[in-house]
Amino acid sequence: MRFRFNFWILDALFLCAVSLAAERIAIDGALAAENGSIRGAVMVAGNYPKPAPLTVFKNRSFCGPSVPNETLLVSAEGGLRNAVVLLRPVGKTISVQPGSLTLDNLRCAFTPHVQVGTVGSELLLKNSDPILHTVHARLGPETLFNVGLPRWRQVKKHLDRPGIVRINCDVLHTWMSAAIVVADTPYVAVTDGHGHFSFNDMPLGAYDLEIWHERLGTRHQQVRLSANGFASIEVIYAGEKSR
Secondary structure: OOHHHHHHHHHHHHHHHHHHHHHHHHHHHHHHHHHEEHHHHHHHHOOOOOOOOOOOOOOOHHHOOOEEEOOOOOOOEEEEOEEEEEEEEEOOOOOOOOEEEEEOOOOOEEEEEEEEOOOOEEEEEEOOOOOEEEEEEEEOEEEEEEEEOOOOOOEEEEEOOOEEEEEEEHHHHHHEEEEEEEEOOOOOEOOOOEEEEEEEEOOOOEEEEEEEOOOEEEEEEEEEEEEEEEEEEEEEEOOOOOO
């Protein structure tokens, strides 16, 4: 009886060990195949004063005497807002899926001021103000479209080419501006108020990292997402560049 009891215990321990080993192999296999995440921050060195409000020259009874200037927003810690982040896998061909974007006219400003979308995305143009606006979009020197938007009108356009689309309002609203970065990669982000960005569920490997800001220009770095499944990066602007 004693021998049979010990044999049962040994048998149970053996089965438990086999089960744990199989589970460990399954977990290790999952970890080996698992994608990872990239976290980062875009910072500026030195002191950047908050930009002065933009003077309003038309429709002041509705818009007020000025509107906020969003062209250079830096947190107290030096984090840069509204920097566009693009990741492109090194040595790999990737496809992009079109998405949907919205550009509104709100309180005499384009909203959002900076956004990013993939090639082929649909852009909805709207006007939430009770005054006339236009959306004049340029890719370099070329006009892509110039749409008049009374409050009741909405228009859809497609962003078919990669690049930086600059937007202005042509009805003497000279202070109004926005930018849309049309990307040839699905891995895109815009930094938050602390300069932070993140990418999840990313395939492991090397990436070319491109940072674009409307006033500070473009920065390039390379980042590698290795088998541990996590990478952290900091990009620093040392001085203001021309647009």
